[in-house]
Amino acid sequence: MASIHCENCSGHYHYTQVNQPLEISCFLLLIMLGKVFLDFFMLQVKQKDVKVSFMGYFCVSLALLDFILLMSMSFIFYFEDFALWGVRFTKYHICLFTQIISLTYGILHYPVYLAAGLDYYMTITQSSHFPKRSQKLLYVFAVAVIWISGFFCILKVPAVYEELEIQNHFSPYQCPLYASMQSYSVSCAIVLLLSMALLACWKEVLTMLLSVRVVSFASQPVLMFSYMSNNSSTCFKWQLLTRLLICFLGTWAPFVLLQIIVLFLGGRIPAYMEMNVPWLYFINSFLIAVAYWCRCHDVELTEELWSTDPFVSWKFCFMPFNNENTEPVEKPGTVIVIC
Numbered sequence: 001m002a003s004i005h006c007e008n009c010s011g012h013y014h015y016t017q018v019n020q021p022l023e024i025s026c027f028l029l030l031i032m033l034g035k036v037f038l039d040f041f042m043l044q045v046k047q048k049d050v051k052v053s054f055m056g057y058f059c060v061s062l063a064l065l066d067f068i069l070l071m072s073m074s075f076i077f078y079f080e081d082f083a084l085w086g087v088r089f090t091k092y093h094i095c096l097f098t099q100i101i102s103l104t105y106g107i108l109h110y111p112v113y114l115a116a117g118l119d120y121y122m123t124i125t126q127s128s129h130f131p132k133r134s135q136k137l138l139y140v141f142a143v144a145v146i147w148i149s150g151f152f153c154i155l156k157v158p159a160v161y162e163e164l165e166i167q168n169h170f171s172p173y174q175c176p177l178y179a180s181m182q183s184y185s186v187s188c189a190i191v192l193l194l195s196m197a198l199l200a201c202w203k204e205v206l207t208m209l210l211s212v213r214v215v216s217f218a219s220q221p222v223l224m225f226s227y228m229s230n231n232s233s234t235c236f237k238w239q240l241l242t243r244l245l246i247c248f249l250g251t252w253a254p255f256v257l258l259q260i261i262v263l264f265l266g267g268r269i270p271a272y273m274e275m276n277v278p279w280l281y282f283i284n285s286f287l288i289a290v291a292y293w294c295r296c297h298d299v300e301l302t303e304e305l306w307s308t309d310p311f312v313s314w315k316f317c318f319m320p321f322n323n324e325n326t327e328p329v330e331k332p333g334t335v336i337v338i339c
Helices: 024-045 054-079 092-106 109-123 132-156 158-170 181-200 202-210 236-265 277-294
Strands: 013-016 082-084 087-089 177-180 212-217 220-225 336-338
Touching: 024 054, 024 092, 024 277, 054 092, 054 109, 054 132, 054 277, 092 132, 092 177, 092 181, 109 132, 109 181, 109 277, 177 181, 181 202, 181 236, 181 277, 202 236, 236 277
Parallel strands: none
Antiparallel strands: 013 177, 082 087, 212 220, 220 336
């Protein structure tokens, strides 16, 4: 069976056949149930006092869309065959809805990450460019435009619609599931960039990690680094890169390892599973780290600045040394504490 071609979209797809009868509906339903649980769990455990951002609003919209899809699939699965507003729904529509969602998710990686990256690059050094109400409305509008554009691209491209009709007509007991090449290329790019950064400053990272100690602070265990670069002339941006890597990998190392395993095995994860809230927060932290590194000389050491990421505390990266816009370091060997 030929794969779907979407000439006017930015994604390309691979597919895998699921050679099972209508029990595939139950299988898809269970997967969506697990995904929705994971989405809302991540939204619940993240830090509450985080500044509003485009990625935050998009994560909420994704979780809500997944929940709506789960409810629709559950309704169809329970009633099996019914008519609503003149349209007859059967278990085949569970697969059809999943295919449409997969194709839509698969072409949204690039625009979502580009919009989030631009948002952080422009706002990472201050609390807000716009009044809080206007900023929220702008994010809501941007999220709505991206979703509408994605669904319009999938549903209005004749090649996609015709291929779905042909597949579902001749293969009623199979459900081709699609994986986006956009997500695959993003994973490759992130692993490559992290590898290059580690190679560039592996000595600094190793020395800093060897200086770590576990101590008690405010009745809680914390990590303490009593390290200072051996080379006093080391560029500020390279010292910052070392600390950004430690902060990022200290939180997301299992996720990075998972990406490496998936890429090494050449696995293809269906797009409706691959775009999820944990993955978006992983990308979110990576984009924030890139924005901090690009705008490091404009960063001001204020408490509001560190409430950007729901999972990673970046304050450690800028303490105790400051950039050229702030006061110099108190003395060599200052202790750095990560709480």
